[in-house]
Amino acid sequence: MELTGRKKIKRILIAVDCIIFGFDGAEIKALLIKRGFKPEKGKWSLMGGFIKDDETADDAASRVLYQLTGMRRIYMEQLYTFTDVNRDAAGRVISIAYFALINVDDYSTQLQLAHEARWFRLDEVPSLIFDHKKMVAKAQDLLKQKVATHPIGFELLPSKFTLLQLQNLYEAIYQMSLDKRNFTKKMLSLGILQKLNEKQKESSRKGAFYYMFDYSKYDRLHANGVKFL
Amino acid sequence: MELTGRKKIKRILIAVDCIIFGFDGAEIKALLIKRGFKPEKGKWSLMGGFIKDDETADDAASRVLYQLTGMRRIYMEQLYTFTDVNRDAAGRVISIAYFALINVDDYSTQLQLAHEARWFRLDEVPSLIFDHKKMVAKAQDLLKQKVATHPIGFELLPSKFTLLQLQNLYEAIYQMSLDKRNFTKKMLSLGILQKLNEKQKESSRKGAFYYMFDYSKYDRLHANGVKFL
DNA sequence: TCAAAAGTGTTCTAGATACACCCATGT
DNA sequence: ACATGGGTGTATCTAGAACACTTTTGA
Numbered sequence: 283m284e285l286t287g288r289k290k291i292k293r294i295l296i297a298v299d300c301i302i303f304g305f306d307g308a309e310i311k312a313l314l315i316k317r318g319f320k321p322e323k324g325k326w327s328l329m330g331g332f333i334k335d336d337e338t339a340d341d342a343a344s345r346v347l348y349q350l351t352g353m354r355r356i357y358m359e360q361l362y363t364f365t366d367v368n369r370d371a372a373g374r375v376i377s378i379a380y381f382a383l384i385n386v387d388d389y390s391t392q393l394q395l396a397h398e399a400r401w402f403r404l405d406e407v408p409s410l411i412f413d414h415k416k417m418v419a420k421a422q423d424l425l426k427q428k429v430a431t432h433p434i435g436f437e438l439l440p441s442k443f444t445l446l447q448l449q450n451l452y453e454a455i456y457q458m459s460l461d462k463r464n465f466t467k468k469m470l471s472l473g474i475l476q477k478l479n480e481k482q483k484e485s486s487r488k489g490a491f492y493y494m495f496d497y498s499k500y501d502r503l504h505a506n507g508v509k510f511l
Numbered sequence: 512m513e514l515t516g517r518k519k520i521k522r523i524l525i526a527v528d529c530i531i532f533g534f535d536g537a538e539i540k541a542l543l544i545k546r547g548f549k550p551e552k553g554k555w556s557l558m559g560g561f562i563k564d565d566e567t568a569d570d571a572a573s574r575v576l577y578q579l580t581g582m583r584r585i586y587m588e589q590l591y592t593f594t595d596v597n598r599d600a601a602g603r604v605i606s607i608a609y610f611a612l613i614n615v616d617d618y619s620t621q622l623q624l625a626h627e628a629r630w631f632r633l634d635e636v637p638s639l640i641f642d643h644k645k646m647v648a649k650a651q652d653l654l655k656q657k658v659a660t661h662p663i664g665f666e667l668l669p670s671k672f673t674l675l676q677l678q679n680l681y682e683a684i685y686q687m688s689l690d691k692r693n694f695t696k697k698m699l700s701l702g703i704l705q706k707l708n709e710k711q712k713e714s715s716r717k718g719a720f721y722y723m724f725d726y727s728k729y730d731r732l733h734a735n736g737v738k739f740l
Numbered sequence: 741t742c743a744a745a746a747g748t749g750t751t752c753t754a755g756a757t758a759c760a761c762c763c764a765t766g767t
Numbered sequence: 768a769c770a771t772g773g774g775t776g777t778a779t780c781t782a783g784a785a786c787a788c789t790t791t792t793g794a
Contacts, residue, residue, distance in 0.1 A: 445747090491747095692774085
Protein backbone atom coordinates (compact mmCIF):
# COMPACT_ATOMS: atom_id res chain seq x y z
CA MET A 283 0.00 0.00 0.00
CA GLU A 284 1.00 3.63 -0.25
CA LEU A 285 2.28 5.51 2.72
CA THR A 286 -0.42 7.99 3.47
CA GLY A 287 -1.04 9.41 6.87
CA ARG A 288 1.35 7.13 8.64
CA LYS A 289 2.52 9.77 11.08
CA LYS A 290 -0.92 10.36 12.53
CA ILE A 291 -1.46 6.78 13.59
CA LYS A 292 -1.91 6.04 17.25
CA ARG A 293 -2.08 2.59 18.66
CA ILE A 294 -5.04 0.62 17.44
CA LEU A 295 -5.71 -2.74 19.03
CA ILE A 296 -6.90 -5.72 17.07
CA ALA A 297 -9.35 -8.22 18.46
CA VAL A 298 -11.24 -11.22 17.21
CA ASP A 299 -14.81 -11.99 18.21
CA CYS A 300 -16.51 -15.30 17.54
CA ILE A 301 -20.13 -15.90 16.69
CA ILE A 302 -20.70 -19.54 17.56
CA PHE A 303 -23.80 -21.26 16.27
CA GLY A 304 -25.23 -24.54 17.45
CA PHE A 305 -28.36 -26.57 16.72
CA ASP A 306 -30.32 -28.28 19.45
CA GLY A 307 -32.55 -30.35 17.18
CA ALA A 308 -35.17 -27.66 16.83
CA GLU A 309 -33.55 -24.23 16.84
CA ILE A 310 -30.36 -22.51 15.82
CA LYS A 311 -28.73 -20.93 18.82
CA ALA A 312 -25.82 -18.62 19.44
CA LEU A 313 -23.38 -19.10 22.29
CA LEU A 314 -22.85 -15.97 24.39
CA ILE A 315 -20.86 -15.33 27.52
CA LYS A 316 -21.48 -13.12 30.48
CA ARG A 317 -18.57 -10.73 30.47
CA GLY A 318 -16.52 -11.19 33.63
CA PHE A 319 -14.44 -8.02 33.50
CA LYS A 320 -14.65 -4.33 32.87
CA PRO A 321 -15.78 -2.41 30.97
CA GLU A 322 -19.33 -3.66 30.58
CA LYS A 323 -18.80 -6.36 33.19
CA GLY A 324 -21.85 -8.58 33.67
CA LYS A 325 -23.29 -7.88 30.24
CA TRP A 326 -23.73 -10.46 27.53
CA SER A 327 -21.15 -10.53 24.80
CA LEU A 328 -19.48 -12.65 22.18
CA MET A 329 -16.38 -14.57 23.12
CA GLY A 330 -13.29 -12.78 21.90
CA GLY A 331 -9.70 -11.83 22.54
CA PHE A 332 -6.82 -9.76 21.29
CA ILE A 333 -4.52 -10.89 18.53
CA LYS A 334 -1.01 -11.60 19.71
CA ASP A 335 1.83 -10.30 17.65
CA ASP A 336 2.96 -13.77 16.60
CA GLU A 337 -0.39 -15.12 15.54
CA THR A 338 -2.74 -14.63 12.63
CA ALA A 339 -6.37 -13.73 13.09
CA ASP A 340 -7.29 -17.34 12.32
CA ASP A 341 -4.91 -18.50 15.05
CA ALA A 342 -6.44 -16.07 17.50
CA ALA A 343 -9.96 -17.17 16.65
CA SER A 344 -9.01 -20.84 17.04
CA ARG A 345 -7.45 -20.07 20.38
CA VAL A 346 -10.51 -18.19 21.58
CA LEU A 347 -12.80 -20.99 20.41
CA TYR A 348 -10.66 -23.53 22.20
CA GLN A 349 -10.74 -21.56 25.43
CA LEU A 350 -14.50 -21.46 25.41
CA THR A 351 -15.32 -24.90 24.08
CA GLY A 352 -12.29 -27.08 24.67
CA MET A 353 -12.64 -28.11 21.05
CA ARG A 354 -10.05 -28.00 18.26
CA ARG A 355 -10.74 -28.04 14.52
CA ILE A 356 -14.01 -26.22 14.81
CA TYR A 357 -15.49 -25.10 11.51
CA MET A 358 -14.70 -21.43 11.38
CA GLU A 359 -14.51 -18.70 8.83
CA GLN A 360 -13.63 -15.02 8.82
CA LEU A 361 -16.82 -12.97 8.66
CA TYR A 362 -16.14 -9.26 8.57
CA THR A 363 -13.91 -6.66 10.17
CA PHE A 364 -15.61 -4.02 12.29
CA THR A 365 -13.76 -0.75 12.47
CA ASP A 366 -16.06 1.97 13.76
CA VAL A 367 -13.95 4.52 15.58
CA ASN A 368 -15.93 4.36 18.81
CA ARG A 369 -17.12 0.78 18.67
CA ASP A 370 -15.26 -0.21 21.85
CA ALA A 371 -15.66 1.94 24.91
CA ALA A 372 -12.10 1.26 26.06
CA GLY A 373 -10.31 2.83 23.11
CA ARG A 374 -9.71 2.27 19.45
CA VAL A 375 -10.11 -1.43 18.80
CA ILE A 376 -10.96 -3.02 15.51
CA SER A 377 -12.44 -6.47 15.60
CA ILE A 378 -12.18 -9.24 13.07
CA ALA A 379 -15.33 -11.26 13.55
CA TYR A 380 -15.39 -15.01 13.02
CA PHE A 381 -18.27 -17.28 12.34
CA ALA A 382 -18.12 -20.78 13.84
CA LEU A 383 -20.35 -23.84 13.81
CA ILE A 384 -20.25 -26.54 16.44
CA ASN A 385 -22.12 -29.66 17.30
CA VAL A 386 -23.78 -28.90 20.60
CA ASP A 387 -23.36 -32.45 21.88
CA ASP A 388 -19.59 -32.12 21.80
CA TYR A 389 -19.65 -29.06 23.99
CA SER A 390 -18.62 -29.54 27.58
CA THR A 391 -20.94 -28.30 30.29
CA GLN A 392 -17.99 -27.61 32.57
CA LEU A 393 -16.51 -25.01 30.29
CA GLN A 394 -19.93 -23.55 29.75
CA LEU A 395 -20.24 -22.96 33.48
CA ALA A 396 -16.75 -21.58 33.81
CA HIS A 397 -17.48 -18.83 31.32
CA GLU A 398 -21.07 -18.29 32.33
CA ALA A 399 -21.93 -19.11 28.75
CA ARG A 400 -25.43 -19.72 27.49
CA TRP A 401 -27.13 -20.67 24.27
CA PHE A 402 -29.68 -18.18 22.98
CA ARG A 403 -32.26 -18.62 20.28
CA LEU A 404 -31.59 -16.09 17.56
CA ASP A 405 -34.85 -14.31 18.23
CA GLU A 406 -34.03 -14.07 21.92
CA VAL A 407 -30.49 -12.74 21.86
CA PRO A 408 -30.26 -10.21 24.70
CA SER A 409 -28.70 -6.81 24.26
CA LEU A 410 -24.98 -7.19 23.69
CA ILE A 411 -21.98 -4.98 24.29
CA PHE A 412 -20.46 -2.76 21.61
CA ASP A 413 -21.47 -3.75 18.09
CA HIS A 414 -21.81 -7.45 18.85
CA LYS A 415 -25.46 -7.47 17.84
CA LYS A 416 -24.47 -6.40 14.33
CA MET A 417 -21.94 -9.19 14.27
CA VAL A 418 -24.54 -11.76 15.15
CA ALA A 419 -26.89 -10.43 12.47
CA LYS A 420 -24.17 -10.57 9.86
CA ALA A 421 -23.23 -14.08 10.89
CA GLN A 422 -26.83 -15.18 10.57
CA ASP A 423 -26.95 -13.78 7.04
CA LEU A 424 -23.80 -15.65 6.17
CA LEU A 425 -25.14 -18.87 7.62
CA LYS A 426 -28.28 -18.66 5.49
CA GLN A 427 -26.41 -17.81 2.38
CA LYS A 428 -23.62 -20.31 2.80
CA VAL A 429 -25.64 -23.30 3.87
CA ALA A 430 -27.60 -23.13 0.62
CA THR A 431 -24.54 -23.89 -1.45
CA HIS A 432 -21.93 -25.40 0.84
CA PRO A 433 -21.97 -28.50 3.00
CA ILE A 434 -21.54 -26.72 6.29
CA GLY A 435 -24.86 -27.61 7.86
CA PHE A 436 -23.34 -30.95 8.77
CA GLU A 437 -21.01 -29.19 11.18
CA LEU A 438 -24.03 -28.50 13.34
CA LEU A 439 -25.12 -32.13 13.51
CA PRO A 440 -23.60 -35.22 15.09
CA SER A 441 -21.60 -37.26 12.59
CA LYS A 442 -24.51 -39.73 12.38
CA PHE A 443 -27.88 -38.10 11.77
CA THR A 444 -31.26 -38.98 10.35
CA LEU A 445 -32.79 -37.35 7.32
CA LEU A 446 -35.41 -35.79 9.53
CA GLN A 447 -32.75 -34.18 11.72
CA LEU A 448 -31.14 -32.76 8.63
CA GLN A 449 -34.45 -31.42 7.43
CA ASN A 450 -35.17 -29.87 10.81
CA LEU A 451 -31.82 -28.12 10.59
CA TYR A 452 -32.63 -26.52 7.25
CA GLU A 453 -36.08 -25.61 8.47
CA ALA A 454 -34.59 -23.92 11.50
CA ILE A 455 -32.07 -21.96 9.47
CA TYR A 456 -34.61 -20.74 6.94
CA GLN A 457 -37.56 -20.49 9.29
CA MET A 458 -39.77 -22.33 6.87
CA SER A 459 -41.20 -25.79 6.53
CA LEU A 460 -40.07 -28.11 3.78
CA ASP A 461 -41.75 -31.04 2.15
CA LYS A 462 -40.28 -34.27 3.46
CA ARG A 463 -40.47 -36.12 0.14
CA ASN A 464 -38.91 -33.34 -1.87
CA PHE A 465 -36.25 -32.76 0.74
CA THR A 466 -35.05 -36.35 0.98
CA LYS A 467 -35.24 -36.79 -2.77
CA LYS A 468 -33.03 -33.76 -3.27
CA MET A 469 -30.52 -34.63 -0.56
CA LEU A 470 -30.13 -38.21 -1.67
CA SER A 471 -29.82 -37.17 -5.31
CA LEU A 472 -26.72 -35.16 -4.48
CA GLY A 473 -24.88 -38.40 -3.81
CA ILE A 474 -23.03 -37.12 -0.78
CA LEU A 475 -24.78 -38.98 2.02
CA GLN A 476 -23.83 -42.42 3.11
CA LYS A 477 -26.62 -44.55 4.51
CA LEU A 478 -25.65 -46.62 7.51
CA ASN A 479 -27.09 -49.99 8.50
CA GLU A 480 -27.97 -48.55 11.83
CA LYS A 481 -31.18 -47.00 12.99
CA GLN A 482 -31.98 -44.32 15.49
CA LYS A 483 -34.63 -45.95 17.66
CA GLU A 484 -35.16 -43.20 20.22
CA SER A 485 -37.79 -41.20 18.46
CA SER A 486 -39.98 -43.83 16.86
CA ARG A 487 -40.89 -47.51 16.97
CA LYS A 488 -39.98 -48.06 13.40
CA GLY A 489 -36.63 -46.32 13.72
CA ALA A 490 -34.96 -44.04 11.20
CA PHE A 491 -31.80 -44.87 9.33
CA TYR A 492 -28.69 -42.91 10.17
CA TYR A 493 -26.71 -41.19 7.45
CA MET A 494 -23.25 -39.69 7.36
CA PHE A 495 -21.95 -36.91 5.22
CA ASP A 496 -19.32 -38.26 2.85
CA TYR A 497 -16.66 -35.59 2.41
CA SER A 498 -14.72 -37.46 -0.22
CA LYS A 499 -17.78 -37.99 -2.40
CA TYR A 500 -18.63 -34.35 -1.98
CA ASP A 501 -15.19 -33.22 -3.07
CA ARG A 502 -15.31 -35.51 -6.06
CA LEU A 503 -18.78 -34.58 -7.26
CA HIS A 504 -19.16 -30.98 -6.32
CA ALA A 505 -15.79 -29.29 -6.39
CA ASN A 506 -17.50 -25.99 -7.15
CA GLY A 507 -20.32 -25.96 -4.66
CA VAL A 508 -23.79 -27.49 -4.74
CA LYS A 509 -27.27 -26.16 -4.61
CA PHE A 510 -28.77 -27.63 -1.46
CA LEU A 511 -31.86 -25.49 -1.60
CA MET B 512 -14.09 -9.78 23.91
CA GLU B 513 -12.12 -11.38 26.72
CA LEU B 514 -8.78 -10.07 27.80
CA THR B 515 -6.37 -12.71 26.76
CA GLY B 516 -2.77 -12.05 25.99
CA ARG B 517 -3.13 -8.29 26.06
CA LYS B 518 0.25 -7.76 27.64
CA LYS B 519 2.16 -9.40 24.83
CA ILE B 520 0.81 -7.15 22.13
CA LYS B 521 3.21 -5.00 20.20
CA ARG B 522 2.20 -2.38 17.74
CA ILE B 523 0.38 -3.77 14.73
CA LEU B 524 -0.37 -1.42 11.87
CA ILE B 525 -3.59 -1.54 9.94
CA ALA B 526 -3.78 -0.90 6.25
CA VAL B 527 -6.38 -1.05 3.54
CA ASP B 528 -5.69 -2.30 0.03
CA CYS B 529 -8.05 -1.83 -2.88
CA ILE B 530 -8.67 -4.20 -5.73
CA ILE B 531 -10.19 -2.03 -8.45
CA PHE B 532 -11.90 -3.68 -11.38
CA GLY B 533 -12.85 -2.08 -14.64
CA PHE B 534 -14.30 -3.26 -17.95
CA ASP B 535 -13.00 -2.03 -21.28
CA GLY B 536 -15.79 -3.47 -23.40
CA ALA B 537 -14.11 -6.82 -23.86
CA GLU B 538 -12.18 -7.76 -20.74
CA ILE B 539 -12.28 -7.30 -16.99
CA LYS B 540 -9.15 -5.55 -15.83
CA ALA B 541 -7.57 -4.71 -12.52
CA LEU B 542 -5.94 -1.37 -11.80
CA LEU B 543 -2.45 -1.69 -10.35
CA ILE B 544 0.17 0.89 -9.44
CA LYS B 545 3.91 0.87 -9.66
CA ARG B 546 5.02 1.31 -6.12
CA GLY B 547 6.96 4.56 -5.75
CA PHE B 548 8.58 3.98 -2.38
CA LYS B 549 10.42 1.42 -0.33
CA PRO B 550 10.26 -1.40 0.44
CA GLU B 551 9.58 -3.13 -2.86
CA LYS B 552 9.88 0.17 -4.77
CA GLY B 553 9.21 -0.20 -8.48
CA LYS B 554 7.17 -3.35 -8.14
CA TRP B 555 3.51 -3.63 -9.04
CA SER B 556 1.06 -3.49 -6.20
CA LEU B 557 -2.48 -2.67 -5.22
CA MET B 558 -3.30 0.85 -4.15
CA GLY B 559 -3.48 1.09 -0.38
CA GLY B 560 -2.81 3.13 2.71
CA PHE B 561 -2.83 3.07 6.48
CA ILE B 562 -5.94 3.65 8.53
CA LYS B 563 -5.86 6.87 10.50
CA ASP B 564 -7.00 6.78 14.07
CA ASP B 565 -10.08 8.86 13.40
CA GLU B 566 -11.35 6.98 10.37
CA THR B 567 -13.04 3.67 9.74
CA ALA B 568 -11.71 1.15 7.26
CA ASP B 569 -14.44 2.21 4.84
CA ASP B 570 -13.31 5.82 5.18
CA ALA B 571 -9.72 4.83 4.54
CA ALA B 572 -10.65 2.81 1.48
CA SER B 573 -12.73 5.67 0.09
CA ARG B 574 -9.83 8.03 0.66
CA VAL B 575 -7.40 5.72 -1.07
CA LEU B 576 -9.76 5.24 -4.00
CA TYR B 577 -10.18 8.98 -4.30
CA GLN B 578 -6.46 9.56 -4.32
CA LEU B 579 -5.97 7.17 -7.17
CA THR B 580 -9.03 7.89 -9.27
CA GLY B 581 -10.27 11.32 -8.29
CA MET B 582 -13.70 9.71 -7.98
CA ARG B 583 -16.10 9.73 -5.03
CA ARG B 584 -18.96 7.33 -4.39
CA ILE B 585 -17.23 4.43 -6.02
CA TYR B 586 -18.91 1.07 -5.50
CA MET B 587 -16.84 -0.59 -2.86
CA GLU B 588 -17.15 -3.39 -0.39
CA GLN B 589 -14.98 -4.92 2.29
CA LEU B 590 -13.46 -8.15 0.99
CA TYR B 591 -11.31 -9.87 3.57
CA THR B 592 -8.72 -9.09 6.20
CA PHE B 593 -5.26 -10.49 5.64
CA THR B 594 -3.27 -11.09 8.78
CA ASP B 595 -0.34 -13.36 8.08
CA VAL B 596 2.40 -12.51 10.51
CA ASN B 597 5.03 -11.91 7.86
CA ARG B 598 2.86 -10.69 5.04
CA ASP B 599 4.49 -7.26 4.95
CA ALA B 600 8.26 -7.06 4.82
CA ALA B 601 8.32 -3.84 6.84
CA GLY B 602 6.79 -5.23 10.02
CA ARG B 603 3.51 -6.50 11.36
CA VAL B 604 0.78 -5.02 9.23
CA ILE B 605 -2.66 -6.43 8.76
CA SER B 606 -4.56 -5.35 5.71
CA ILE B 607 -8.27 -4.99 5.21
CA ALA B 608 -8.78 -5.56 1.50
CA TYR B 609 -11.52 -3.76 -0.42
CA PHE B 610 -13.11 -4.64 -3.67
CA ALA B 611 -14.13 -1.74 -5.94
CA LEU B 612 -15.79 -1.42 -9.32
CA ILE B 613 -15.42 1.60 -11.54
CA ASN B 614 -16.46 2.69 -14.97
CA VAL B 615 -13.23 3.00 -16.90
CA ASP B 616 -14.47 5.97 -18.92
CA ASP B 617 -14.77 8.09 -15.79
CA TYR B 618 -11.18 7.50 -14.85
CA SER B 619 -8.80 10.36 -15.45
CA THR B 620 -5.68 9.70 -17.44
CA GLN B 621 -3.82 12.37 -15.50
CA LEU B 622 -4.15 10.58 -12.20
CA GLN B 623 -3.28 7.33 -13.89
CA LEU B 624 0.01 8.82 -15.01
CA ALA B 625 0.73 10.41 -11.64
CA HIS B 626 0.58 7.03 -9.91
CA GLU B 627 2.10 5.04 -12.74
CA ALA B 628 -1.09 3.03 -12.72
CA ARG B 629 -2.04 0.51 -15.37
CA TRP B 630 -4.94 -1.75 -16.18
CA PHE B 631 -4.11 -5.44 -16.39
CA ARG B 632 -6.18 -8.26 -17.78
CA LEU B 633 -6.81 -10.74 -15.01
CA ASP B 634 -4.82 -13.42 -16.77
CA GLU B 635 -1.89 -11.05 -17.19
CA VAL B 636 -1.52 -9.65 -13.71
CA PRO B 637 2.23 -9.39 -13.06
CA SER B 638 3.81 -10.58 -9.86
CA LEU B 639 2.71 -8.35 -7.01
CA ILE B 640 4.19 -7.43 -3.65
CA PHE B 641 3.31 -9.19 -0.41
CA ASP B 642 0.08 -11.15 -0.61
CA HIS B 643 -1.58 -8.86 -3.13
CA LYS B 644 -1.96 -11.65 -5.64
CA LYS B 645 -4.12 -13.55 -3.18
CA MET B 646 -6.20 -10.45 -2.71
CA VAL B 647 -6.81 -10.12 -6.42
CA ALA B 648 -7.81 -13.77 -6.65
CA LYS B 649 -10.22 -13.44 -3.77
CA ALA B 650 -11.71 -10.31 -5.30
CA GLN B 651 -12.22 -12.09 -8.59
CA ASP B 652 -14.09 -14.87 -6.80
CA LEU B 653 -16.30 -12.33 -5.09
CA LEU B 654 -16.99 -10.56 -8.37
CA LYS B 655 -18.16 -13.76 -10.00
CA GLN B 656 -20.26 -14.77 -7.09
CA LYS B 657 -21.80 -11.39 -6.41
CA VAL B 658 -22.57 -10.38 -9.97
CA ALA B 659 -24.79 -13.44 -10.36
CA THR B 660 -27.23 -12.22 -7.74
CA HIS B 661 -26.68 -8.50 -7.25
CA PRO B 662 -26.89 -5.61 -9.67
CA ILE B 663 -23.28 -4.58 -9.42
CA GLY B 664 -22.23 -5.30 -12.98
CA PHE B 665 -23.75 -1.95 -13.92
CA GLU B 666 -21.04 -0.22 -11.91
CA LEU B 667 -18.60 -1.31 -14.56
CA LEU B 668 -20.58 0.16 -17.46
CA PRO B 669 -21.42 3.72 -18.45
CA SER B 670 -24.85 4.78 -17.22
CA LYS B 671 -26.19 4.26 -20.74
CA PHE B 672 -25.28 0.92 -22.28
CA THR B 673 -26.54 -1.44 -24.95
CA LEU B 674 -27.72 -4.97 -24.26
CA LEU B 675 -24.75 -6.26 -26.16
CA GLN B 676 -22.35 -4.37 -23.90
CA LEU B 677 -24.09 -5.84 -20.90
CA GLN B 678 -23.82 -9.31 -22.36
CA ASN B 679 -20.15 -8.80 -23.14
CA LEU B 680 -19.63 -7.86 -19.52
CA TYR B 681 -21.14 -11.07 -18.22
CA GLU B 682 -19.25 -13.07 -20.80
CA ALA B 683 -16.02 -11.46 -19.67
CA ILE B 684 -16.66 -12.13 -15.99
CA TYR B 685 -17.60 -15.75 -16.50
CA GLN B 686 -15.29 -16.45 -19.41
CA MET B 687 -18.05 -18.11 -21.37
CA SER B 688 -20.29 -17.20 -24.24
CA LEU B 689 -23.99 -16.66 -23.77
CA ASP B 690 -26.88 -16.91 -26.18
CA LYS B 691 -27.99 -13.43 -27.21
CA ARG B 692 -31.70 -14.26 -27.32
CA ASN B 693 -31.77 -15.96 -23.96
CA PHE B 694 -29.66 -13.28 -22.38
CA THR B 695 -31.82 -10.36 -23.48
CA LYS B 696 -35.01 -12.23 -22.67
CA LYS B 697 -33.78 -12.86 -19.15
CA MET B 698 -32.48 -9.35 -18.53
CA LEU B 699 -35.60 -7.64 -19.82
CA SER B 700 -37.84 -10.01 -17.87
CA LEU B 701 -36.30 -8.79 -14.63
CA GLY B 702 -37.98 -5.45 -15.19
CA ILE B 703 -35.03 -3.39 -14.01
CA LEU B 704 -33.78 -1.94 -17.26
CA GLN B 705 -35.15 1.22 -18.75
CA LYS B 706 -35.06 1.45 -22.52
CA LEU B 707 -34.09 4.86 -23.84
CA ASN B 708 -35.22 6.43 -27.11
CA GLU B 709 -31.63 6.86 -28.06
CA LYS B 710 -29.40 4.62 -30.08
CA GLN B 711 -25.72 3.94 -30.00
CA LYS B 712 -24.69 4.42 -33.63
CA GLU B 713 -20.96 3.92 -33.33
CA SER B 714 -20.79 0.21 -33.76
CA SER B 715 -23.40 -0.49 -36.43
CA ARG B 716 -25.49 1.09 -39.14
CA LYS B 717 -28.75 0.09 -37.61
CA GLY B 718 -27.80 1.33 -34.18
CA ALA B 719 -28.52 -0.33 -30.84
CA PHE B 720 -30.89 1.06 -28.22
CA TYR B 721 -29.38 2.30 -25.01
CA TYR B 722 -30.68 1.07 -21.68
CA MET B 723 -30.23 2.32 -18.15
CA PHE B 724 -30.34 0.38 -14.94
CA ASP B 725 -33.31 1.53 -12.89
CA TYR B 726 -32.31 1.42 -9.22
CA SER B 727 -35.75 2.27 -7.90
CA LYS B 728 -37.44 -0.50 -9.88
CA TYR B 729 -34.76 -2.88 -8.70
CA ASP B 730 -35.31 -1.97 -5.07
CA ARG B 731 -39.04 -2.36 -5.45
CA LEU B 732 -39.01 -5.67 -7.26
CA HIS B 733 -36.00 -7.46 -5.91
CA ALA B 734 -35.38 -6.37 -2.34
CA ASN B 735 -33.75 -9.73 -1.63
CA GLY B 736 -31.47 -10.13 -4.59
CA VAL B 737 -32.09 -11.46 -8.07
CA LYS B 738 -30.82 -14.29 -10.11
CA PHE B 739 -29.08 -12.70 -13.08
CA LEU B 740 -27.53 -15.94 -14.29
C1' DT C 741 -54.65 -53.47 17.35
C1' DC C 742 -53.23 -49.13 17.27
C1' DA C 743 -50.46 -45.09 17.72
C1' DA C 744 -46.51 -42.71 15.95
C1' DA C 745 -42.99 -41.71 13.04
C1' DA C 746 -40.60 -43.52 8.62
C1' DG C 747 -40.55 -44.04 3.99
C1' DT C 748 -41.82 -43.46 -0.75
C1' DG C 749 -43.85 -41.72 -6.48
C1' DT C 750 -46.35 -39.00 -9.77
C1' DT C 751 -48.09 -34.92 -11.85
C1' DC C 752 -47.64 -30.17 -12.83
C1' DT C 753 -45.30 -25.88 -13.65
C1' DA C 754 -41.82 -22.55 -14.55
C1' DG C 755 -37.48 -21.43 -15.86
C1' DA C 756 -33.39 -22.64 -18.64
C1' DT C 757 -31.56 -24.07 -22.86
C1' DA C 758 -31.04 -24.77 -27.75
C1' DC C 759 -31.53 -23.00 -32.00
C1' DA C 760 -31.83 -19.45 -37.12
C1' DC C 761 -33.73 -15.97 -39.58
C1' DC C 762 -35.30 -11.18 -40.85
C1' DC C 763 -34.49 -6.05 -40.04
C1' DA C 764 -32.60 -1.46 -40.50
C1' DT C 765 -29.28 1.41 -42.21
C1' DG C 766 -24.98 3.72 -44.19
C1' DT C 767 -21.97 3.20 -47.79
C1' DA D 768 -27.38 -3.85 -53.49
C1' DC D 769 -24.99 -5.39 -49.91
C1' DA D 770 -22.51 -5.79 -45.68
C1' DT D 771 -22.90 -5.26 -40.78
C1' DG D 772 -24.53 -5.71 -36.45
C1' DG D 773 -29.48 -5.51 -34.13
C1' DG D 774 -33.39 -7.70 -32.91
C1' DT D 775 -36.70 -11.40 -32.17
C1' DG D 776 -39.89 -16.59 -31.17
C1' DT D 777 -40.60 -21.53 -30.45
C1' DA D 778 -39.83 -26.21 -29.00
C1' DT D 779 -37.63 -28.98 -25.62
C1' DC D 780 -35.70 -30.21 -21.30
C1' DT D 781 -34.98 -30.09 -16.43
C1' DA D 782 -35.47 -28.96 -11.78
C1' DG D 783 -38.60 -27.58 -8.28
C1' DA D 784 -43.20 -27.68 -6.18
C1' DA D 785 -47.41 -29.79 -4.84
C1' DC D 786 -49.49 -33.50 -2.98
C1' DA D 787 -51.25 -38.60 0.45
C1' DC D 788 -50.87 -43.08 1.45
C1' DT D 789 -48.47 -47.44 3.17
C1' DT D 790 -45.00 -49.54 6.32
C1' DT D 791 -42.96 -50.86 10.60
C1' DT D 792 -42.95 -52.02 15.23
C1' DG D 793 -43.19 -51.41 20.39
C1' DA D 794 -46.48 -50.93 23.77
